[in-house]
Amino acid sequence: MIDFSRVQKELQDCEKDKDASGIRVSPKSDNLTRLVGTIPGPIGTPYEGGTFQIDITLPDGYPFEPPKMQFTTKVWHPNISSQSGAICLDILKDQWSPALTLKTALVSIQALLSAPEPNDPQDAVVAQQYIKEHQTFVTTARYWTETFAKNSSLEEKVTRLVEMGFGEAQVRSALESAGGDENLALEKLCSA
Numbered sequence: 245m246i247d248f249s250r251v252q253k254e255l256q257d258c259e260k261d262k263d264a265s266g267i268r269v270s271p272k273s274d275n276l277t278r279l280v281g282t283i284p285g286p287i288g289t290p291y292e293g294g295t296f297q298i299d300i301t302l303p304d305g306y307p308f309e310p311p312k313m314q315f316t317t318k319v320w321h322p323n324i325s326s327q328s329g330a331i332c333l334d335i336l337k338d339q340w341s342p343a344l345t346l347k348t349a350l351v352s353i354q355a356l357l358s359a360p361e362p363n364d365p366q367d368a369v370v371a372q373q374y375i376k377e378h379q380t381f382v383t384t385a386r387y388w389t390e391t392f393a394k395n396s397s398l399e400e401k402v403t404r405l406v407e408m409g410f411g412e413a414q415v416r417s418a419l420e421s422a423g424g425d426e427n428l429a430l431e432k433l434c435s436a
Contacts, residue, residue: 246306251276254346267350269300277302281313281350285393286358290385291319294393298353299329300346310340311349320381320388322362322371331356332366391426401426405433 255276258269266284279300285291296319301312313336315329323332335344335352365371374381398419404426405415410433418436422428 246277246302246304248276250307251302251346255279257345258347261347265347265351267347267354269346269350272299279346280316281346283350283354283357285389286354289358290382291321291357291389291393294389295395296357296393298331298350307342307344310336310344311346312336313349313353318388318392319357320370320385321357322360322365322367322374323356325366326370327367330366332361332364398424401429405430 255269255271258267262268266282268282269279270282272278272280279302281298281300283296283298285294285296294317296315296317298313299316303309303312313331315324315331318326318329320326324330331353333352333356335341335349360371360374362371362374370381373384401419401424402412402415405419406412408430410418414433414436415429418429418432419426422432
């Protein structure tokens, strides 16, 4: 059975420290088993300047079982699935300890962004690129951070898509029908 008083305390600890760490955890619903974690991209990495959201589900056995975490923000990283956001990190699996907290798990995920483990990949394609074409990896990871982890204004998105050769009215219409998702809008524009 989940120790909800512990979960409340963990949320309060994160809230107290959020300005220093940039790490936040907030409930998605009233029952505290579904949470949203937010981590800033580490400085000096292709993820710098991005804000990454992580979906957190607490199993019945928490804190004796690890929380289930996956990125909802798309990220290009060898240890994170570019498709599902699944994270390959030992403390979210067999190395979990009840002494760990949601915040320490998020700090570990942030550290993973700084120090990828391409030899233990979640996404083999990204891992191969990291190993064999490192500069392409860095460029792609930075592009994904710009595209998915930064809250670009509508005008910035319009400008980028117009620079690709699409008409402004067409771009605005595509962005509106895609709910502001620049990539979805681009797909619509390309298939039109």
